[in-house]
Amino acid sequence: MSFEIFSEDLEQVLMLIEQGIQERQTYDNALENEIIKKGIKIPKIVLSKILDATKILLTPSKHIERFIVVTGIDKSGKETQCFNPENIRGVTSINDYLSRRSHRVLKISLPSYNTLLGSLIASYLKRKNKGIQLRGEISREYAWVLWSLDRAQYNSQIVEWIQDGPRHVALSKRWLESNVAYQVVNKIDEKRILSFERNIVKPDYVFIIDIPVSVVFERIENSKERMDRYEDRELLEKVRKIFLNLNRFYPYGKIFVLNGLQAPERVNIEILEKLRDLGF
16 A cells, blocks of 8 residues: 655644644644644545554653663664574574563564554655655654654553563664654754653663764665665764763663674673663
């Protein structure tokens, strides 16, 4: 299923959503009707997902525990450490490690390009995308809201999962800290994002895998993948600096920085040792 959306129509909706969330404490029919009116040209199934996410962003959530995030700039090895989809020898993914220790794991990977809201991000980044095609450009002033909407669709799921059992753990590749790091570089104040996502659940532990930007481009070249909008050398240098000073911009969770230049097995050992020390 593929949809075409004009960026100017979507940007008007994103602008309205930010204004509505910053001005309100709870979701109401007035905001919903405004969004529906403003989004009249957006396919109904997409607008419905946007409305659902907006409602979640205005729904207070309880504090949770046992939420782990792995983050860092592009190609730093997040996917390998979280899930090891390529079965690299010597690497026990965090997911497998937790499962073997009798935890049940909710797995999240952001952006979720396989969903409609994630597909909006893919199109904005100019990644290969079969879902939604954006025509025109969304300004940086409001594009960051796309990541917030994508994340919001997992909020209730995480809370319910954690509350469902004492051995339940949520594991996410990227979360709110990633949006903060990239958008601060795009001149979006972190307080604006954190206020907008005030009801999004926050992690207990954030593992940052740090690599030099030169290595990012070596890995992109070796993978023969097409670069997206954010895989820009100057931008990533600035994003890396934000990650290395994340506690100045993002006051949530205990932060660990790992040297991603090491072999994946070595990075893996360090992460698993930290998890054991934390009681997982």
